[in-house]
Amino acid sequence: MTGEEVKDLTEKYVMKTYNRLPLVPVKGEGARLWDENGKEYLDFVGGIAVNSLGHSPARVVDAMYEQARSLMHVSNLYYIESQARLAQLLVENSCCDKAFFCNSGAEANEGAIKLARKYAKNKGNQDKYEIITALQSFHGRTLATITATGQPKFQKGFEPLPEGFNYVPFNDLDALKNAVGPHTCAIMLEPVQGEGGVNPAYTSYLEGVKSLCRENDLLLIFDEIQCGMGRTGALFAYESYGVEPDILTLAKALAGGFPIGAVLAKEKAAAFGPGDHAATFGGNPVACAAGVAAVESLLEENFLKKVNESAGYFKKKLNELAQKHDQVKEVRGLGFLLGMELNIEGKDIVKSCQDNGLLINCVNGNVLRFIPPLIVRQKEIDTAIDILDKVLAG
Ligand SMILES: *Cc1c(COP(=O)(O)O)cnc(C)c1O
Secondary structure, eight states: OOHHHHHHHHHHHSOOOSOOOSOOEEEEEBTEEEETTOOEEEESSHHHHTOTTOBSOHHHHHHHHHHHHHOSOOOTTSOOHHHHHHHHHHHHTSSOSEEEEESSHHHHHHHHHHHHHHHHHHTTOTTOOEEEEEBTOOOOSSHHHHHHSBOGGGTTTSOSOOSOEEEEOTTOHHHHHHHOOTTEEEEEEOSEESTTTSEEOOHHHHHHHHHHHHHHTOEEEEEOTTTTTTTTSSSSHHHHHTOOOSEEEEOGGGGTTSOOEEEEEOGGGOOOOTTSOOOTTTTOHHHHHHHHHHHHHHHSTTHHHHHHHHHHHHHHHHHHHHHHOTTEEEEEEETTEEEEEESSOSHHHHHHHHHTTEEOEEETTTEEEEOOOTTOOHHHHHHHHHHHHHHHTO
């Protein structure tokens, strides 16, 4: 099929929920991507923080292939080896004690929301159900998770929304203290807001939130769907802050490019019992085999050390561009979750970068977001910076 045919079929038969760029990728390797005309791109979108190990990472592909050949799916009526192994890996390398597997980020957050409500009910708090989230947050597209998402544009047209959510400005501890009430059961935050414009939390803020949770018997939920799995330079973003959540949600990069989601919880917060929650495909053998291979890759000696080095190098280079170009207001973020806020619209910059062989995207209208594979090479970073420099110069 030609690229034109792919576009035509998509326009004709697929619901128009995405504004797609005119690009039909057909092959990927490492941090590079090729379209149907053989044109090469540096991919600093990485499937939106999914392709952390690069495109089609051999170790993950091999693990999936081997698993699929022996057993592709069984139900959770039975025990699943790769699911048990992935749970063990995640628990042994995090502050949590138990895992639940599902298939996407929204589903993981949906599970976390149910878990927090169940925790309160199990403790006899029948009227504790409210979850406080941050403005500019993003937690997914199911009804409960668009409601958790503190941005009206994702909620418009889908009313009535489920009850039990309340919003506060991000990084404002006083606002949060004032928002806690008799119905509050949990606080849910992204340590680094991704879709909301690449906004990192202040360490003092998260520390304050943790104390507030402890004082009021609230659960602290960290949505690390975008900022987890090595993205900030630590295996989990909470480690970059030294503040442990009670519930941690993961998805995106967890299985190196294959669909998966997970809810991790500390023992005291693991409130589900048999029948409380389920997903037919959750903990699927192939997804979990991919997850094991992906997590083991991140845990390889020196892997995260190298991520920190190359991400530090990239941020330094972005800051040099900020000095040089008047359109740049600020560079911010942690590890390889970086944003460049402009004082102009970002759309045309994204387009010009694509024309010049660099894929990036833009959040919040004017924040260029850089979320390359964590394995991106220094030479590739240099090329990306050169392209951006040229594009910003007009
Ligand atoms: C992408 C994302 C989600 C939603 O994940 P899906 O897999 O698209 O449902 C939730 N929270 C955060 C922080 C995300 O970045």
